[in-house]
Amino acid sequence: MSGPEVLVIGGGPAGVSAALELARAGIDVTLCEQGPRLGGAIHRQPDDPTQSVHVPQSHKRRWQALSDALAGSTVKVLCRHMFAGIEATGAVLLEDRIHGRLVTRRPAALVLAMGAIERVAPVPGWQLPGVVTVGGLQVMMKSTGRAPDGDVLIAGSGPLLVALAAQMASLGNAPVAVLERSPRLVSLRVVASLLRAPAYLREAAGYLLTLVRSGTLPQRGVCVTAIAPKDGRLSVTVRDRAGRERRLLVDRVALHDGLLPNSNGTTTGQHGPFIVRAGDCREVLGGTAALADGRLGAQAVLAHLGQTAPANKGPAAIMARERQAQAALNTLFDYSGRDPAQLPDETVICRCEGRTLGQLRSMLSADDPVSAREIKLNGRFGMGSCQGRFCAEWVASFVASQRNGTPPQPSEIVGSRWPVKPVPISAFVTLPPSSPSE
Amino acid sequence: MAVVGAGIVGMSAAHFLSRAGWQVTVYDTGVVASGATGSADGAVSVASKKPGPLMTLAVAAVKFYEHLIATGVLVDEYLPRSTFVVASDQEELAVLERHAGELEAADVAIRMLKGAALTQVIGAAAPSAIAAAEVQGEGHAVGYRVAERLRQLGGFAIRRNCRVSGFESTNGRITGLVTEHGTEPADAVLLATGIGSTHFLADAGLIRPRKGQLIVTDRAGADTPHFPGPLMSCRYLVSKGSQPAGAVAPSRSLGLVIDPLRTGQFLIGGSREDRDDRESADADVVAALLRDAVALSPSLAQLRVIRVFAGLRAATRDGMPIVGRVSGADNLWIATGFEGDGICLGPMMGRLCQQMICGEPPAQDISALDSARFGLTLATAA
Numbered sequence: 001m002s003g004p005e006v007l008v009i010g011g012g013p014a015g016v017s018a019a020l021e022l023a024r025a026g027i028d029v030t031l032c033e034q035g036p037r038l039g040g041a042i043h044r045q046p047d048d049p050t051q052s053v054h055v056p057q058s059h060k061r062r063w064q065a066l067s068d069a070l071a072g073s074t075v076k077v078l079c080r081h082m083f084a085g086i087e088a089t090g091a092v093l094l095e096d097r098i099h100g101r102l103v104t105r106r107p108a109a110l111v112l113a114m115g116a117i118e119r120v121a122p123v124p125g126w127q128l129p130g131v132v133t134v135g136g137l138q139v140m141m142k143s144t145g146r147a148p149d150g151d152v153l154i155a156g157s158g159p160l161l162v163a164l165a166a167q168m169a170s171l172g173n174a175p176v177a178v179l180e181r182s183p184r185l186v187s188l189r190v191v192a193s194l195l196r197a198p199a200y201l202r203e204a205a206g207y208l209l210t211l212v213r214s215g216t217l218p219q220r221g222v223c224v225t226a227i228a229p230k231d232g233r234l235s236v237t238v239r240d241r242a243g244r245e246r247r248l249l250v251d252r253v254a255l256h257d258g259l260l261p262n263s264n265g266t267t268t269g270q271h272g273p274f275i276v277r278a279g280d281c282r283e284v285l286g287g288t289a290a291l292a293d294g295r296l297g298a299q300a301v302l303a304h305l306g307q308t309a310p311a312n313k314g315p316a317a318i319m320a321r322e323r324q325a326q327a328a329l330n331t332l333f334d335y336s337g338r339d340p341a342q343l344p345d346e347t348v349i350c351r352c353e354g355r356t357l358g359q360l361r362s363m364l365s366a367d368d369p370v371s372a373r374e375i376k377l378n379g380r381f382g383m384g385s386c387q388g389r390f391c392a393e394w395v396a397s398f399v400a401s402q403r404n405g406t407p408p409q410p411s412e413i414v415g416s417r418w419p420v421k422p423v424p425i426s427a428f429v430t431l432p433p434s435s436p437s438e
Numbered sequence: 439m440a441v442v443g444a445g446i447v448g449m450s451a452a453h454f455l456s457r458a459g460w461q462v463t464v465y466d467t468g469v470v471a472s473g474a475t476g477s478a479d480g481a482v483s484v485a486s487k488k489p490g491p492l493m494t495l496a497v498a499a500v501k502f503y504e505h506l507i508a509t510g511v512l513v514d515e516y517l518p519r520s521t522f523v524v525a526s527d528q529e530e531l532a533v534l535e536r537h538a539g540e541l542e543a544a545d546v547a548i549r550m551l552k553g554a555a556l557t558q559v560i561g562a563a564a565p566s567a568i569a570a571a572e573v574q575g576e577g578h579a580v581g582y583r584v585a586e587r588l589r590q591l592g593g594f595a596i597r598r599n600c601r602v603s604g605f606e607s608t609n610g611r612i613t614g615l616v617t618e619h620g621t622e623p624a625d626a627v628l629l630a631t632g633i634g635s636t637h638f639l640a641d642a643g644l645i646r647p648r649k650g651q652l653i654v655t656d657r658a659g660a661d662t663p664h665f666p667g668p669l670m671s672c673r674y675l676v677s678k679g680s681q682p683a684g685a686v687a688p689s690r691s692l693g694l695v696i697d698p699l700r701t702g703q704f705l706i707g708g709s710r711e712d713r714d715d716r717e718s719a720d721a722d723v724v725a726a727l728l729r730d731a732v733a734l735s736p737s738l739a740q741l742r743v744i745r746v747f748a749g750l751r752a753a754t755r756d757g758m759p760i761v762g763r764v765s766g767a768d769n770l771w772i773a774t775g776f777e778g779d780g781i782c783l784g785p786m787m788g789r790l791c792q793q794m795i796c797g798e799p800p801a802q803d804i805s806a807l808d809s810a811r812f813g814l815t816l817a818t819a820a
Contacts, residue, residue: 088718088748306750368589371469371598377476378586383746385656417719422656422742429732429739431725 001065003028004305007082007092011289012040015113016066018301018309019075019296022111025302029075029267030105032094034082035143038070039063040285041115041135041280044142051145056203062287083114083222085418092270095423101430103421109274109301113294116259116280120156120395121337122357125227126255127348130234133163134256150251153236155179155224158258159204159331165216166207174214176250181257182334183221183241192329192404196321199288200329225338227253258335259284264389264420274304281363287321340398348393352384358393364402372408375399381413385422388414439795440465440615440624441594442602445475446780448630449585450788452594453511455628458796461726462594467601471582472591473632474780477749478581479652479697479707482782484564484619485521485573485670486693489540491806492758495783497544498802500576502786511591512785515584517700519667522551522560522677524570525735525779530672531569535678539716562663562735569667577666578697581781585742604639604820605767626769628791635774639764642816645775647708647714648753650707651723654727657702658752663737671734689713692723695728696738704741706731710751710778719746751777755812761787761794766816771795772809780803 001315004020008019012167032039037045043063046053046423071075084093084102091104118135132140134154140145147168152175154161165178169303194200211217220429223239228235236248262281278297279290292315299315302308347357363379375381381395382388388395392410400407439455444466444625457460466472482503485492506512524537525531538548549572551559556570563570589596597617606614606621613810615622629638633647674693677712690711697705709723724746732739754760754775773791776783793800 087724088715088720089722091721093721102721104723245468291770368596369598373469373472373476374582374586377471377582387745417745417747419746420743423731424742425655425728426598428728428743430723431721433726433729434722 002217005030005105006109006111006301007107008106008113010040010113010279010281011018011035011038011077011079012042012060012115012290012292013066014114014281014294014297015111017069017291018111018113018278018298019294020066020069020073020395021295022301023073023075025175025298025307027302028077031080032081032083033074034080035110036079036098038067038077038079040042041139044139045220046145048145053142053145054167054279056206058199058202062291070079077318082421083112084423085420086110086272087418088271091425092273095427100424100427102427104158104431107273109276111294111299111301112275112277113279113290114262114279116284117262117389118256119258119393120255120262120337120390121257122340122343122347122349123224123255124344124347125234127351127354128227128229128234128421130251131227131253131255134254137252137254138164140393141167141171141401147173148252149173151176151249152252152254153248154254154256155181155222155236155238156256157181157335158256159329159333162207162211162255163219166210167409169210169216169392174211174216175254176216177248178211178216178218179222179224179232179238180218180220181223182332184332184334185220186332190259190328190332193344194325196415197288197325200325207253210296212318223338224253224255229281245306257337258333264414274301274310276300283323285319285322285326289319289326292316292322294319296369308424325428339401340394341401341402349394350381350384352386353380354398355379355381357398361400361402369403369405372396372399375408376413382415387417439463439629439715440602440622441630441634442466442627443630443632443634444468444470444585444587444598444614445473445630445632446471446581446784447632447776447791448628449588449788451628451630451773451791452788453588453591454584454663454789454792455795456593457531460626460794461589462770463622464596465600465602465615466596466598467634468579468652469598470596471585471635472478474749474751475581475585475784477650477652478693478778478781479705479749480580480781481668481695481697482579483515483573483668484544484546484666484769485523485576489544489589489805491515492779495543495786495802495804496779497546497733499786502789503577503579506785510752512579512587515587516577516579518575521576521668521670522570522666523572523573524560524563524567524708525672526564526566526568526734528568530676533676534569534672541571541573548572551575558666559666559668559746564734564736567734572718575674579781581784584781584785586749590598593704605770605816605818607767609771610767624625626795627767627771628795629764629772629774630791632774632776632780633750634774638772638817638820640812640817641812643818644812644814645754646755648748648777649711649713649715649748649750650778651709651711651719651727651746651748652705652707653724653727653743654745654747655704655706655738656744658704658741662668662740663735665696665735671730673730674730690723692727692730694727694734696731696735703744704738706738715748719748721815729749751780753777759787759807760781760809760812761790761807762810762814764814764816766808770816772814
């Protein structure tokens with residue numbers, strides 16, 4: 001095949017759908033996935049192909065259809081290839097984790113379908129070992145095919161809490177409790193809105209049935225206020241709607257406060273490829289929408305390459321329907337987290353560097369309105385391994401809550417540099433020099 | 439007193455001028471340390487200097503950092519330590535020995551390390567290293583931390599995001615600054631504007647951007663060999679010395695320094711490139727630097743790169759900073775063009791600017807930096 005190459009990043013439904021659509025139009029497509037197998041967060045397959053995890057039938061069927069289509073297509077699949085960013089001359093950097101090397105590509109277009117970013121609101125003690133994210137625990141569980149052992153507490157807000165709890169119960173270790181911050185209960189209005197996207201209702205009903213059987217239905221209006229180490233375990237203080245506090249002693253805490261689109265690695269200079277984002281990476285609407293959005297992303301690429309894409313209103317209609325369903329679903333949850341102004345000084349904000357809210361507060365106490373850049377450099381917020389990907393939102397919102405004037409943007413703390421994730425030096429040194437003499 | 443530019447030179451000058459009784463306001467297009475100061479490697483070092491006025495000033499500037507620590511102006515922003523210049527072949531060794539002799543002639547303490555002493559002191563050096571010169575009595579300072587300390591000490595005002603576009607003057611004296619937020623009165627002006635100086639000077643080609651790219655790693659594990667201080671490759675000195683006089687500088691050169699930071703991370707740099715695309719680092723330069731770094735210290739291969747960044751140095755036509763007056767106004771001074779030496783020279787230059795502006799005899803001979811050598815005049819636009 002000749003002609004322009006298109007690179008698709010992310011082997012979830014959006015990436016696979018985009019790659020298939022492009023291949024059908026005769027484009028030379030390479031699909032890169034950082035993990036050992038395709039699937040993404042939702043269809044993640046165990047690393048060991050002989051293992052399996054329990055997933056809803058609808059998910060299983062959808063993934064089987066995608067896998068079959070992929071096997072019959074011209075899409076080239078590169079697993080264990082991580083997208084590391086776009087460098088100054090416009091080259092796309094991929095860390096090839098099979099061979100431990102860095103490779104560059106210069107595609108005509110790049111589809112970023114890397115999925116959403118999981119959001120966790122700071123709470124005292126969230127940096128302790130044993131505190132994980134709900135999504136992180138789910139990855140571990142789907143990769144190994146086993147439930148995490150010990151007593152696990154799930155807390156925060158969002159449909160993912162119930163999904164993880166049910167999957168753990170199916171694998172033989174139900175969580176000790178599921179604490180949902182939002183007190184709102186499912187109303188008829190929400191159910192009515194979801195009738196147009198019945199897959200959600202079927203999925204939720206399946207999870208809830210599992211939780212009824214294991215006796216771990218979510219407790220609504222309850223949140224975690226602090227986590228502290230105790231006797232080699234974690235003592236978790238939780239507060240209910242009436243303000244009553246109690247303590248739970250557990251081995252692990254899984255936190256989750258919603259999902260955010262992922263804009264990492266998408267800024268590029270004048271030299272870079274044409275970029276589109278697709279799926280939860282662009283707008284968090286779930287797996288069904290991701291399939292449609294992958295096709296829309298592919299069509300945008302085809303239009304850019306001067307190819308007329310077949311007129312098809314299907315994907316756009318699916319997106320509209322899923323957007324409505326997600327909006328209805330989101331009314332049931334409370335992603336606000338605790339007001340940072342109410343958190344104690346010792347609360348760690350930047351977990352990479354162990355920087356606390358008190359240290360951030362002291363930087364703001366002066367009359368001088370220090371900039372986000374100064375807070376970042378001198379306070380070392382956003383300077384650690386994650387480069388602010390997980391703390392920038394909280395630093396920015398806390399600064400905004402403490403003073404008047406233009407609120408700082410998380411983007412001033414995260415920046416737009418590559419690599420988008422840490423890359424081993426051993427991989428860099430394999431890059432062949434472009435100019436032999438220096 | 440208006441100081442234009444909130445980099446290390448401007449902030450230091452504001453500090454000393456305010457202590458000398460001036461009411462000082464610092465103006466910056468961006469924020470504190472948003473230019474070269476915020477993206478520098480922080481070497482307070484004479485190790486790579488050639489003999490001449492810059493080496494003499496750098497030696498004095500290192501002592502000035504010690505003075506600032508002793509007098510409490512700086513607390514822990516300056517970390518004293520040696521620099522190790524490493525030779526890996528006979529050609530580099532010959533250059534290293536000559537260079538060490540030149541540094542000793544300038545009263546810099548040097549210890550030559552070879553054989554068992556070399557491996558004992560620098561466990562992290564590759565077996566291919568045959569010798570190293572330990573340049574003693576110098577150190578490291580993070581530019582933005584020095585600027586932040588001076589800001590915290592206060593005594594002067596800072597106007598961020600306030601671009602100065604020109605001046606109002608009467609009878610050959612500046613009376614005010616024209617800013618994007620209106621005109622501000624000023625009795626005297628110091629331009630410490632780095633690469634932004636081009637805007638104010640009639641000779642637009644006098645100061646050119648020289649890009650540098652730097653790499654930050656994650657923290658080293660417990661098994662990483664010992665780095666007693668930054669390791670500098672002698673190859674840089676070899677290429678520096680081999681250029682015939684008057685030759686056009688190459689558009690890109692790499693001078694490898696592996697700097698162990700206090701956080702346990704490493705800063706690996708840097709390039710010198712005649713270009714001005716500041717906000718971007720390219721994989722080719724980064725990979726070339728990392729190849730050199732791993733050749734000098736193989737254990738680095740196990741670390742990961744978490745950040746790469748680029749900055750622009752302000753380089754003058756003759757490679758020497760410019761400190762002095764700008765003709766066209768009696769009360770206008772400039773201190774710019776420090777290229778890669780701003781963090782080393784900055785605090786002392788702030789003090790020297792204060793002495794120059796107050797009419798005091800300067801503590802160091804800065805006649806070699808005098809702006810008169812270029813006959814500076816104010817740009818008509820300013």
